[in-house]
Amino acid sequence: MSKPKIATASLAGCFGCHMSLLDIDERILDLVELVDFDKSPINDLKKFTGKVQIGLIEGGCSTDENVQVLRDFRRHCEILISVGDCATQGGIPAMRNTVPLLECLEEAYCNGPTVYNPSGAIPNDPEVPLLLDKVYPCHEVVKIDYFLPGCPPSADTLFQAIVALLKNEPVDLPYELIKYD
Amino acid sequence: MNLAERSFITKLCQSCGKDPHRLMDIIIGVQGAYARVSGDAMNLIAAELGLPRVDVESAVSFYQFLSKEQKGHVRIRLCDDIIDRMYGFDRILKAFSEELGIGLNQTTPDGKFTFETTACIGMCDQAPAALMNNVVVTNLNSDSVHDLVESLRKNLNPEQLVKKTGNGNNSHPLVRAMVQNNIRRRGPVIFQDFTPGEALRKGLAMSPMEVIRSVKTARLRGRGGAGFPTGMKWEFTRAAAGDRKFIMCNADEGEPGTFKDRVILTEKPNLIFEGMTLAGYAIGAGEGILYLRGEYTYLLDFLNETLKERRASGLLGKSILGKDGFDFDIRIQLGAGAYICGEETALISSCEGLRGDPKNRPPFPAQKGYLGYPTVVNNVETFCCVSRIIEHGAGWFAEHGTKGSSGTKLLSVSGDCRMPGVYEVPFGISIHELLEMVGADDTYAVQIGGPSGQLIGRADFQRTICFDDLATGGAVMIFDEDRDVLEIVQAFMDFFVHESCGYCTPCRVGNVLLKKKLEEIRAGKGEPSDLEYLKSLGETIKATSRCGLGQTSPNPILTSMAHFPDAYLKLLHEDKQGYQPTFDLDEAVATAARIAGHGRVHHED
Numbered sequence: 001m002s003k004p005k006i007a008t009a010s011l012a013g014c015f016g017c018h019m020s021l022l023d024i025d026e027r028i029l030d031l032v033e034l035v036d037f038d039k040s041p042i043n044d045l046k047k048f049t050g051k052v053q054i055g056l057i058e059g060g061c062s063t064d065e066n067v068q069v070l071r072d073f074r075r076h077c078e079i080l081i082s083v084g085d086c087a088t089q090g091g092i093p094a095m096r097n098t099v100p101l102l103e104c105l106e107e108a109y110c111n112g113p114t115v116y117n118p119s120g121a122i123p124n125d126p127e128v129p130l131l132l133d134k135v136y137p138c139h140e141v142v143k144i145d146y147f148l149p150g151c152p153p154s155a156d157t158l159f160q161a162i163v164a165l166l167k168n169e170p171v172d173l174p175y176e177l178i179k180y181d
Numbered sequence: 182m183n184l185a186e187r188s189f190i191t192k193l194c195q196s197c198g199k200d201p202h203r204l205m206d207i208i209i210g211v212q213g214a215y216a217r218v219s220g221d222a223m224n225l226i227a228a229e230l231g232l233p234r235v236d237v238e239s240a241v242s243f244y245q246f247l248s249k250e251q252k253g254h255v256r257i258r259l260c261d262d263i264i265d266r267m268y269g270f271d272r273i274l275k276a277f278s279e280e281l282g283i284g285l286n287q288t289t290p291d292g293k294f295t296f297e298t299t300a301c302i303g304m305c306d307q308a309p310a311a312l313m314n315n316v317v318v319t320n321l322n323s324d325s326v327h328d329l330v331e332s333l334r335k336n337l338n339p340e341q342l343v344k345k346t347g348n349g350n351n352s353h354p355l356v357r358a359m360v361q362n363n364i365r366r367r368g369p370v371i372f373q374d375f376t377p378g379e380a381l382r383k384g385l386a387m388s389p390m391e392v393i394r395s396v397k398t399a400r401l402r403g404r405g406g407a408g409f410p411t412g413m414k415w416e417f418t419r420a421a422a423g424d425r426k427f428i429m430c431n432a433d434e435g436e437p438g439t440f441k442d443r444v445i446l447t448e449k450p451n452l453i454f455e456g457m458t459l460a461g462y463a464i465g466a467g468e469g470i471l472y473l474r475g476e477y478t479y480l481l482d483f484l485n486e487t488l489k490e491r492r493a494s495g496l497l498g499k500s501i502l503g504k505d506g507f508d509f510d511i512r513i514q515l516g517a518g519a520y521i522c523g524e525e526t527a528l529i530s531s532c533e534g535l536r537g538d539p540k541n542r543p544p545f546p547a548q549k550g551y552l553g554y555p556t557v558v559n560n561v562e563t564f565c566c567v568s569r570i571i572e573h574g575a576g577w578f579a580e581h582g583t584k585g586s587s588g589t590k591l592l593s594v595s596g597d598c599r600m601p602g603v604y605e606v607p608f609g610i611s612i613h614e615l616l617e618m619v620g621a622d623d624t625y626a627v628q629i630g631g632p633s634g635q636l637i638g639r640a641d642f643q644r645t646i647c648f649d650d651l652a653t654g655g656a657v658m659i660f661d662e663d664r665d666v667l668e669i670v671q672a673f674m675d676f677f678v679h680e681s682c683g684y685c686t687p688c689r690v691g692n693v694l695l696k697k698k699l700e701e702i703r704a705g706k707g708e709p710s711d712l713e714y715l716k717s718l719g720e721t722i723k724a725t726s727r728c729g730l731g732q733t734s735p736n737p738i739l740t741s742m743a744h745f746p747d748a749y750l751k752l753l754h755e756d757k758q759g760y761q762p763t764f765d766l767d768e769a770v771a772t773a774a775r776i777a778g779h780g781r782v783h784h785e786d
């Protein structure tokens with residue numbers, strides 16, 4: 001029987017959650033015993049090869065491209081998991097949510113104290129994704145099956161959660177792993 | 182602030198004995214005279230009363246009728262509750278906007294008019310209705326709006342709008358309102374003739390304990406909604422230790438769809454005041470306060486006059502009816518537009534000159550109420566029942582109604598029926614019988630007890646109005662087949678969100694979430710799982726809120742889901758791809774697309 005597949009993506013995140021996944025160190029060898037990596041920055045596979053069982057999402061949705069990727073994941077993954085505070089709540093990027101979009105862009109490209117931009121233009125190349133009016137946590141855009149909080153969730157948390165899911169066992173995360181102060 | 186305003190405020194504070202507990206009277210007075218309570222005014226009031234400024238500001242900011250910003254000479258407040266929405270609210274709103282040249286919550290540049298909406302003002306049987314300062318205008322239509330504004334522009338005097346006064350005491354020189362009583366059915370208890378002093382004379386011949394025993398034998402239960410046994414409440418308050426005791430009459434009548442107390446206040450004030458005096462005698466209280474909702478300010482002078490007459494006839498004041506040692510007097514406390522102030526502990530806060538926040542219970546008002554003294558709070562109608570019980574006897578009273586719910590109940594009926602108005606019916610009447618009585622032939626849904634009560638459908642019309650089945654403070658709203666159930670529910674949730682005092686998170690935040698989800702469902706973005714969400718969130722809000730507002734606020738949703746499931750189900754769809762129907766990508770990128778000057782490039786695969 002072929003192994004189940006896992007895919008991962010980083011949307012409006014800092015890649016810290018992916019770093020945390022890599023932080024499982026040599027246990028990655030145990031992981032690949034259980035699962036094959038499909039579309040993911042870890043193996044640099046850009047496209048889904050087909051249906052996958054588990055999708056891990058880092059980061060919330062800040063652009064139309066983020067939404068497109070997330071929806072693509074939702075269509076391909078049986079189980080979709082929001083990983084980290086950005087995916088589950090918007091996180092640091094969502095700090096812009098209290099400021100109207102135009103003001104954000106003007107601060108970034110025109111008015112900020114360190115900005116050098118003689119033309120005063122806000123970038124509008126079609127290749128640049130369009131920003132959403134605010135940053136959305138993933139579950140406000142698609143259905144999410146599980147949430148792993150933390151910034152980032154520790155390597156142990158990620159490893160234990162994924163293994164439990166693959167082995168169809170209940171996750172039993174000790175207190176230290178889900179205590180955040 | 183000019184000298185005149187300064188001296189006005191100083192005098193006002195003096196006339197209230199510089200008593201911080203009279204803050205409400207002072208800020209309502211300043212608002213009335215200057216159409217705002219400015220920062221300077223607050224400083225002065227604070228200094229005069231020896232309060233921190235923040236206490237004054239926190240009270241001013243709490244009440245809807247008070248404002249720090251300057252309002253217009255004439256403040257037009259249009260009722261936007263469901264009954265008005267059914268009878269042309271949108272058209273009237275538009276007509277006012279056009280005539281005045283301003284939108285909602287704006288003031289005309291010349292400072293003449295401010296235009297706002299408000300929750301039910303107790304005129305549902307003559308809706309659409311509005312307040313122009315303290316003047317009530319009823320039966321509005323888009324044609325009459327033009328004339329109203331025209332006439333106001335000339336003299337800025339809303340009282341001149343009253344061309345024809347209503348029936349009964351609405352035409353009394355101290356009332357002069359265009360309001361109609363619409364008393365459709367007079368029962369034996371409330372709407373019969375009453376000679377002031379009749380009940381009191383009999384009561385004072387009894388011992389205080391005998392008065393309480395009569396109220397208990399009559400099995401009287403509170404008419405304000407919760408139905409607590411009145412005699413028991415009095416017994417507790419009598420037994421509680423305190424140098425002073427108080428009687429409070431709850432005439433806040435804020436539950437949308439309720440307007441029966443308004444008619445009692447207009448036609449039978451002596452029955453109320455006599456009941457309060459009997460209560461004072463029974464529990465050993467020397468002072469009474471009637472808390473009158475700000476919307477009924479037009480009745481204030483008339484009620485004060487009635488009190489004056491009672492004093493002159495020896496029915497209030499020292500040694501009442503010659504009874505040595507029984508001194509009792511009543512004052513009227515005006516409210517300023519807050520539904521929550523009908524909750525008894527919030528009502529007490531408001532009378533104390535505070536924000537209308539509910540208090541923690543225990544201690545209950547019977548132990549520690551107004552100013553910390555044992556206090557009885559009862560509804561207007563409850564006090565009227567007391568007068569009749571003492572006048573005609575407990576046995577006579579208990580013959581009416583049912584075993585668990587003795588006496589009659591006033592119902593204020595509005596909505597889709599031929600004869601909206603006030604009905605005095607015996608407890609135990611079925612919804613069927615009631616609908617027939619009021620001329621409602623094609624009824625689809627009935628809201629019993631206002632937004633905090635329940636919305637029932639045809640399957641429940643054989644049920645009866647009484648404390649053991651369908652309890653109500655008096656509101657009965659009737660809806661025909663062509664009404665949108667979820668629009669009704671939406672109006673009620675808007676109401677609760679607006680009126681929550683904000684103290685507890687479940688009520689302050691939870692109701693907003695309920696309202697938002699309902700809006701999504703109505704916009705076609707709902708899913709089957711939303712029903713479970715609404716149910717569990719609603720149950721949580723009920724279980725974890727501090728006062729009756731939060732404990733009942735999910736009822737419009739919960740009871741409509743139970744009795745009208747199809748109203749919801751027909752709007753719900755499951756998204757096959759697992760997308761959230763509430764997320765609209767085009768809408769979310771609209772601003773960025775406008776800024777960039779081009780639309781989306783990253784399309785779905």
Ligand SMILES: Cc1cc2nc3c(=O)[nH]c(=O)nc-3n(C[C@H](O)[C@H](O)[C@H](O)COP(=O)(O)O)c2cc1C
Nearest residue numbers: 403404405431434435523524525559560563729730
């Ligand atoms: C939010 C809220 C609003 C209320 N409004 C009123 C009201 O307008 N009039 C009233 O008599 N009771 C109102 N009540 C009920 C009072 O708290 C109290 O139970 C009642 O005045 C007691 O009098 P009764 O026993 O004679 O009914 C309200 C309760 C809540 C929770």
Ligand code: SF4
Nearest residue numbers: 013014016084085086
């Ligand atoms: S949750 Fe923390 S680590 Fe993960 S993407 Fe967000 S900021 Fe980075």
Ligand code: SF4
Nearest residue numbers: 682684685688728731
């Ligand atoms: S339940 Fe609502 S109205 Fe009552 S105290 Fe809490 S927040 Fe205030």
Ligand code: FES
Nearest residue numbers: 260262301304305
């Ligand atoms: S007066 Fe408008 S609903 Fe009661």
